[in-house]
Amino acid sequence: QKEVEQNSGPLSVPEGAIASLNCTYSDRGSQSFFWYRQYSGKSPELIMFIYSNGDKEDGRFTAQLNKASQYVSLLIRDSQPSDSATYLCALLAGNMLTFGGGTRLMVKP
Amino acid sequence: EAQVTQNPRYLITVTGKKLTVTCSQNMNHEYMSWYRQDPGLGLRQIYYSMNVEVTDKGDVPEGYKVSRKEKRNFPLILESPSPNQTSLYFCASSSKRNEQFFGPGTRLTVL
Numbered sequence: 001q002k003e004v005e006q007n008s009g010p011l012s013v014p015e016g017a018i019a020s021l022n023c024t025y026s027d028r029g030s031q032s033f034f035w036y037r038q039y040s041g042k043s044p045e046l047i048m049f050i051y052s053n054g055d056k057e058d059g060r061f062t063a064q065l066n067k068a069s070q071y072v073s074l075l076i077r078d079s080q081p082s083d084s085a086t087y088l089c090a091l092l093a094g095n096m097l098t099f100g101g102g103t104r105l106m107v108k109p
Numbered sequence: 110e111a112q113v114t115q116n117p118r119y120l121i122t123v124t125g126k127k128l129t130v131t132c133s134q135n136m137n138h139e140y141m142s143w144y145r146q147d148p149g150l151g152l153r154q155i156y157y158s159m160n161v162e163v164t165d166k167g168d169v170p171e172g173y174k175v176s177r178k179e180k181r182n183f184p185l186i187l188e189s190p191s192p193n194q195t196s197l198y199f200c201a202s203s204s205k206r207n208e209q210f211f212g213p214g215t216r217l218t219v220l
Contacts (some may be wrong), residue, residue: 043199054115096167101151
């Protein structure tokens with residue numbers, strides 16, 4: 001059973017701060033890792049994906065992957081109230097995509 | 110507009126009454142999948158399809174059926190729904206498995 005663990009939160013940060021979201025996984029065969037954002041009542045939307053160890057930056061978002069320690073994280077710089085949502089970590093192993101339970105982020109003005 | 114559509118968006122039914130939730134995508138994607146989302150359990154994959162006539166079980170396939178007769182459509186069938194299948198269902202598609210586009214969701218209640 002592939003497991004993906006996330007702290008359910010809520011994680012509360014002030015506007016303009018860096019939000020750090022973390023995810024650990026148990027399947028060492030996982031190939032690719034994804035971060036999705038889901039607003040309440042809406043469908044998930046992809047923010048970033050990462051395959052290789054290290055950092056990947058896209059605008060205010062940075063994904064970090066450490067396969068040896070089996071964790072992946074998402075940093076959101078200059079957090080905005082519009083970033084308030086649930087962030088889902090997912091991993092791909094073979095043909096199956098497995099999601100974590102999500103971390104609820106609240107950015108307070 | 111590129112999109113994944115699902116119908117119906119909301120459905121209330123009774124135990125044992127067969128139902129089908131349709132999913133259609135207009136992006137010519139090979140890969141399609143169904144998920145259910147429950148509080149505290151996150152998104153769990155029910156079935157997925159790599160291409161026409163190719164389907165496989167995900168993490169929670171019991172009580173569900175799927176078919177992939179056309180590339181654009183991937184219906185989810187509940188032959189005999191039960192209350193534990195009350196959930197929020199999402200269909201998704203992708204051309205490569207690294208970016209899945211999700212449909213708007215179907216909220217199903219089985220009484």
